[in-house]
Amino acid sequence: MKFTHDVIVIGGGAAGLTAAGGCALFGLKVALIEGHKMGGECLNNGCVPSKALITAAKRAAEAREEKRFGVTLAAPQVDWTGVRGHIRDAIAGIEHHDSVETFEEMGCEVLLGHARMTGRQSVEVAGRTLHAPRIVIATGSEPVVPPIEGIHDVPYLTNENLFEIDELPGHLVIIGGGVIGMEMAQSFRRLGSEVTVIEPHDLMGRDDPESVAVVVDTMKGEGVRFVHGAAKKVEGEAGQVTVHTDGGETVSGTHLLLAVGRRARVRGFGAEDLGIALGGNGFRVDARRRTSVKGIYAIGDCRAGPRLTHVSGYEGSNVALEIVTGLPTKVDYKALPWCTYTEPEVAQIGMTEADARKAHGDNITVVREEFSENERAVAEGYTRGHMKMVLKGKKVLGVSIVGRNAGELLLPFTQSITGKSSTFALGSAIIAYPTRSEISKASAFSAWEQTVFGGLPKKYAALVARLRRALS
Numbered sequence: 398m399k400f401t402h403d404v405i406v407i408g409g410g411a412a413g414l415t416a417a418g419g420c421a422l423f424g425l426k427v428a429l430i431e432g433h434k435m436g437g438e439c440l441n442n443g444c445v446p447s448k449a450l451i452t453a454a455k456r457a458a459e460a461r462e463e464k465r466f467g468v469t470l471a472a473p474q475v476d477w478t479g480v481r482g483h484i485r486d487a488i489a490g491i492e493h494h495d496s497v498e499t500f501e502e503m504g505c506e507v508l509l510g511h512a513r514m515t516g517r518q519s520v521e522v523a524g525r526t527l528h529a530p531r532i533v534i535a536t537g538s539e540p541v542v543p544p545i546e547g548i549h550d551v552p553y554l555t556n557e558n559l560f561e562i563d564e565l566p567g568h569l570v571i572i573g574g575g576v577i578g579m580e581m582a583q584s585f586r587r588l589g590s591e592v593t594v595i596e597p598h599d600l601m602g603r604d605d606p607e608s609v610a611v612v613v614d615t616m617k618g619e620g621v622r623f624v625h626g627a628a629k630k631v632e633g634e635a636g637q638v639t640v641h642t643d644g645g646e647t648v649s650g651t652h653l654l655l656a657v658g659r660r661a662r663v664r665g666f667g668a669e670d671l672g673i674a675l676g677g678n679g680f681r682v683d684a685r686r687r688t689s690v691k692g693i694y695a696i697g698d699c700r701a702g703p704r705l706t707h708v709s710g711y712e713g714s715n716v717a718l719e720i721v722t723g724l725p726t727k728v729d730y731k732a733l734p735w736c737t738y739t740e741p742e743v744a745q746i747g748m749t750e751a752d753a754r755k756a757h758g759d760n761i762t763v764v765r766e767e768f769s770e771n772e773r774a775v776a777e778g779y780t781r782g783h784m785k786m787v788l789k790g791k792k793v794l795g796v797s798i799v800g801r802n803a804g805e806l807l808l809p810f811t812q813s814i815t816g817k818s819s820t821f822a823l824g825s826a827i828i829a830y831p832t833r834s835e836i837s838k839a840s841a842f843s844a845w846e847q848t849v850f851g852g853l854p855k856k857y858a859a860l861v862a863r864l865r866r867a868l869s
């Protein structure tokens with residue numbers, strides 16, 4: 398076959414952009430195909446608009462605490478059009494990173510249109526047929542619309558239309574208390590909406606329950622209402638929607654947000670005709686992100702596995718490296734970080750305590766440090782939260798943090814979990830004072846405290862002291 402390209406990448410989100418850009422920067426001939434908006438979910442309907450919304454909500458929350466630290470603020474006045482303008486500005490300020498021009502400058506041929514795979518090495522788009530020995534599928538995911546009775550007869554929001562609504566909801570009812578549900582619940586509450594979250598299982602079920610408890614407590618204090626149960630029926634019309642739960646509760650509000658997870662985008666572009674195997678929620682892939690069909694990879698949200706922007710980017714680089722070098726390149730998630738941007742933030746890297754107990758039984762140690770002992774936190778008057786470090790011997794398996802800007806504290810643990818830096822190195826590092834990072838040093842040092850101040854070092858210190866007395 399005469400190849401038009403070295404690699405064809407389908408999807409211009411975090412995964413596809415990184416794979417395509419990586420290959421192009423090494424000089425390969427790359428076709429990058431995007432059917433909707435460059436930047437995908439993160440830029441247009443996900444991380445960027447949600448974090449912009451969270452920022453506006455945080456400002457409102459701060460102003461609501463009128464008198465603090467001897468400073469009086471005016472009560473907040475929330476103008477939804479202004480908030481939406483800030484969200485649009487944030488997207489506009491970032492979109493050039495993901496633009497057609499940027500990727501053309503890197504050397505990609507960018508094609509705008511719906512891609513369709515017509516063979517193991519061929520893809521049709523915008524009236525052209527492209528051929529390449531490697532195809533990377535990076536088609537992402539979309540919000541799940543659950544099979545709740547009546548759901549197609551009521552107006553509902555998902556992350557795809559939430560950030561473009563015309564007015565601030567009077568009462569936002571959220572089905573799903575996962576990551577999106579919790580971030581959006583707190584934000585809309587802080588902006589002035591009434592908010593009810595309906596969730597049948599543990600809220601933010603992937604995270605350490607002790608971290609989640611701190612956030613739930615904070616959100617309840619701010620007026621978010623939580624209903625335990627699964628939504629089983631909805632009814633109503635624009636401005637008046639009612640949800641019935643399996644526990645017999647009825648919740649009515651003005652707007653309904655579905656935040657019940659994501660479905661991988663695996664159909665409608667020829668993958669099924671090629672027999673690419675599915676597994677879990679998405680394409681089935683191995684550690685090199687190869688699908689069941691030779692020469693075809695699947696990365697990011699469209700395959701079974703974690704769905705996060707940094708994960709999509711990491712898999713894009715990994716696959717680019719494998720394609721460029723021709724050498725097998727596996728992903729490694731033992732130090733996978735994630736953060737939920739509620740206030741306080743919930744940050745996790747590696748194993749939670751529950752994961753570690755499942756893997757190692759009681760053969761682990763958990764050390765815990767409170768932000769109430771961190772002097773920066775005290776000076777800032779925001780001491781809520783803690784850090785928990787899970788160790789096997791002196792080796793860090795995972796860290797769970799809940800606290801202000803907790804996500805910023807994860808980085809050193811990437812190094813310690815992957816063995817590139819020890820708990821001893823972190824525990825003896827010089828840390829700028831006063832910073833929240835001091836809690837990381839304190840946790841790491843806890844792993845060594847018993848050894849450092851143990852019997853042997855004490856005997857050694859006594860010997861040195863004795864000798865000094867004798868010789869002085």
Ligand SMILES: Cc1cc2nc3c(=O)[nH]c(=O)nc-3n(C[C@H](O)[C@H](O)[C@H](O)COP(=O)(O)OP(=O)(O)OC[C@H]3O[C@@H](n4cnc5c(N)ncnc54)[C@H](O)[C@@H]3O)c2cc1C
Pocket residue numbers: 407408409410411412413430431432433434435436437438439440442443444445447510511512513535536537538556577662665666696697698699704705706707708709738
């Ligand atoms: C509200 C919300 C908030 C989030 N916040 C965070 C966060 O704070 N941090 C974080 O790490 N993650 C966050 N995420 C998750 C993150 O957005 C996703 O994990 C990430 O965007 C996935 O990137 P992707 O490239 O795999 O897929 P996508 O971004 O979905 O990109 C796939 C692209 O492929 C295109 N496409 C699909 N089919 C075709 C076709 N046949 N032809 C051509 N193009 C096609 C689509 O148009 C799309 O642009 C959030 C998600 C949501 C919904």
Ligand SMILES: NC(=O)c1ccc[n+]([C@@H]2O[C@H](COP(=O)([O-])OP(=O)(O)OC[C@H]3O[C@@H](n4cnc5c(N)ncnc54)[C@H](O)[C@@H]3O)[C@@H](O)[C@H]2O)c1
Pocket residue numbers: 543545572573574575576577578580595596597598599600601602626627628629656657658659703704705735736737738
């Ligand atoms: N800060 C971040 O990194 C961030 C932020 C937002 C989204 N995301 C990503 O987006 C993805 C989707 O987030 P999400 O919150 O939609 O999914 P999720 O999987 O985090 O949570 C979905 C929740 O919906 C609940 N649910 C399902 N059916 C229900 C029903 N009938 N009634 C009530 N509750 C029901 C589930 O029990 C679950 O707790 C996640 O995979 C996450 O990785 C990440």
